[in-house]
Amino acid sequence: MQDMVIILRSDFPLTSHLSTLANIHKIYHTLNKLNLTEDVGQDDQQSGNRRSCSCPSDCCNKGMPPRKKRRPTVADDLTAKKSRHDGTLYRKQDSTRMKPEEEGFSSKRCLEWFYEYAGSDDVIGPEDMEKFCEDIGVEPENVVMLVLAWKLDAQSMGYFSLQEWLKGMTLLQCDTTEKLRNSLDYLRSLLNEPTNFKLVYRYAFDFARPLSFPVILMMNFRPHVSLIFKAMYLCDYARLHFCSGSSMLKHLFLCYPCTLEKDQRSLEISTAKCMLGLLLGKTWPLFPAFHQFLEQSKYKVINKDQWCNVLEFSRTINLDLSNYDEDGAWPVLLDEFVEWFKDRQMS
Numbered sequence: 001m002q003d004m005v006i007i008l009r010s011d012f013p014l015t016s017h018l019s020t021l022a023n024i025h026k027i028y029h030t031l032n033k034l035n036l037t038e039d040v041g042q043d044d045q046q047s048g049n050r051r052s053c054s055c056p057s058d059c060c061n062k063g064m065p066p067r068k069k070r071r072p073t074v075a076d077d078l079t080a081k082k083s084r085h086d087g088t089l090y091r092k093q094d095s096t097r098m099k100p101e102e103e104g105f106s107s108k109r110c111l112e113w114f115y116e117y118a119g120s121d122d123v124i125g126p127e128d129m130e131k132f133c134e135d136i137g138v139e140p141e142n143v144v145m146l147v148l149a150w151k152l153d154a155q156s157m158g159y160f161s162l163q164e165w166l167k168g169m170t171l172l173q174c175d176t177t178e179k180l181r182n183s184l185d186y187l188r189s190l191l192n193e194p195t196n197f198k199l200v201y202r203y204a205f206d207f208a209r210p211l212s213f214p215v216i217l218m219m220n221f222r223p224h225v226s227l228i229f230k231a232m233y234l235c236d237y238a239r240l241h242f243c244s245g246s247s248m249l250k251h252l253f254l255c256y257p258c259t260l261e262k263d264q265r266s267l268e269i270s271t272a273k274c275m276l277g278l279l280l281g282k283t284w285p286l287f288p289a290f291h292q293f294l295e296q297s298k299y300k301v302i303n304k305d306q307w308c309n310v311l312e313f314s315r316t317i318n319l320d321l322s323n324y325d326e327d328g329a330w331p332v333l334l335d336e337f338v339e340w341f342k343d344r345q346m347s
Contacts, residue, residue: 107166110175114165124160135177138184143278147187150203157208198311201279205307208271266301269294276310284314286341293337306331 117128124132133140152168154160174180190196267275273294280287290310309331317324324330324338 105170105173106175107170110166110169113169113175113177114162118162122162124165126158129158129160136181136184141274141278143191144184144187146204146207146278147190147200149207150200151187154207157210197279201311202308204275204279205267205304208275209267210271266303267307269300269302272302272307280311280314285319286314289341289344290337293340297336299333302333306333309334 114124117124117132119128130140133142133145138144148168149157149160151172152160152164154164154168169175169180172180172183174183191200273291276287277291284290313330313334321338321341326335326338
């Protein structure tokens with residue numbers, strides 16, 4: 001009996017394993033009868049990582065519910081749009097890479113633009129200037145044309161030379177009519193700054209002074225306009241060299257060696273009134289009275305000192321002239337205007 005007990009004890013581990021396998025076998029047959037073994041197999045094949053539950057309840061043996069799709073967020077939409085249009089965006093960036101160069105300033109295009117008005121000459125004259133003003137949409141007497149001439153550093157009213165055109169338009173970065181038309185507001189705004197206005201005002205005096213009579217004749221001699229303007233910036237020997245092909249022009253240069261110089265002394269009163277009206281007519285309340293004074297005065301010309309003092313007078317003297325100092329360093333022209341204005345007020 002003891003030997004038998006010993007044998008049973010020695011076989012105890014084997015008996016325990018057999019019992020466990022028998023229980024597993026029973027559980028398997030039970031699941032098979034309930035038709036659950038197939039579902040478990042399918043779940044194992046689908047997930048591979050999912051552990052089967054040994055719980056006999058149905059809650060663990062049922063298949064997992066279908067997974068709901070996550071609603072896309074705003075960030076997902078942006079990412080999707082970006083990836084969807086990556087190729088398009090790249091093509092757009094690649095196509096616009098050269099756009100700034102195409103829209104940038106071109107000296108060649110600026111030169112071609114100049115000769116649309118100048119023709120075969122190297123200067124844009126009064127007739128060509130009218131067409132130019134019409135194209136950019138301003139009147140020739142508009143103050144913005146004065147500002148443009150100042151930017152070009154033009155030497156004569158009604159004329160733009162090739163050198164002035166290229167220098168000024170390069171500064172403005174304008175090589176087409178459209179670009180200049182878009183820059184007109186900028187040119188007008190320059191007058192709102194006191195320092196720029198003073199520079200334009202002083203420039204207007206020299207710009208408006210007429211050329212002497214022989215030069216006017218040569219300006220109107222169209223076949224040789226470019227010849228003349230080249231000679232303006234060269235020495236006497238170069239002048240004669242350029243004019244050797246025309247005995248008439250050579251005679252004019254020999255007889256009038258200084259005819260290309262402007263009258264440095266004064267500005268005709270009629271021109272002065274027009275320029276003052278253009279620059280001060282809308283900003284100086286006393287300008288109508290000053291204009292009337294000039295019309296009835298004895299003055300035929302205005303010198304540069306008088307011209308500059310008129311601007312200072314308009315900026316510093318009260319409308320009732322109460323702060324005007326008769327003993328100050330004002331020119332006689334303004335002394336007479338103050339006296340005339342006060343007499344008219346009293347009468």
